[in-house]
Amino acid sequence: MNQNKEKKYCSNCGEEVSKEDKFCSQCGVPVSKVKSDSKKADKEKIEFTKPKSSTKKNSSDLDKNIKSISPVKVFYFTFALIVVGLIIIYSAGVFDSPAISSGNQNLSNDPHRGVDLQYLQRINQLEEEIKKQPDNNKLLELAHLLNDSGFKDKAIEKYLTYLKTNPNDADVLVDLGVCYYEQGKNEDALRYMKEALKYQTKHQIAHLNIGIVLLASNKHDEAIEWWKKAVEINPNSEIGKRAQELIKSH
Secondary structure: OOOOOOOEEOOOOOOEEOOOOOEOOOOOOEHHHOEOOHHHHHHHHOOOOOOOOHHHHHHHHHHHHHHHOOHHHHHHHHHHHHHHHHHHHHHOOOOOOOOOOOOOOOOOOOOOOOOOHHHHHHHHHHHHHHHHOOOHHHHHHHHHHHHHOOOHHHHHHHHHHHHHHOOOOHHHHHHHHHHHHHOOOHHHHHHHHHHHHHHOOOOHHHHHHHHHHHHHOOOHHHHHHHHHHHHHHOOOOHHHHHHHHHHHHO
């Protein structure tokens, strides 16, 4: 007997069949579909499913997602980010003009801090007392309170009244200039601030403020010169340091 006689197996159930059989005796599959190579039969019978490449799938999905993003959407998204950024910068005060300082160094340098109820009570009290008996000290206090509370017109009126009897008060002249500056009257502001220097040549706040008013008047180079003078007077003071910051930032 030929030991190497070819054997056949059913491709469906694996049962050995003879060459003469037309159908598999085990499952009834036609013998014509039976494979003649047992190794091939076993190979085809036992077939493993290979996992699909997740990398290719993810890459394909990513490409589809990228292609699905409209250029118009990208443009509007970018534009929205720019707008939000500008709003944040503006809110932070990057584009604000330099704040001007009061000539009276004992008072707050913020002229926009709002009206305080106690200020209003004191303002009314001072006005009544001055009507009954004029007093320059109370008049000056009243002018400062009006200035700090935002009542610029009334503050100017009181400062001018005070200066009639105290024309050489450099601090008051500077404060008067501040009021005019905050009303947009830069020429009047410069006039009174420079007049203050006639009585106090090294008035550091006057030099600082004159530079700020000049900058607001689009006179950049002149503003820098006045700030340099302010630094020369006293570079270590708060006003001197602020002048140096303005020089660097402008």
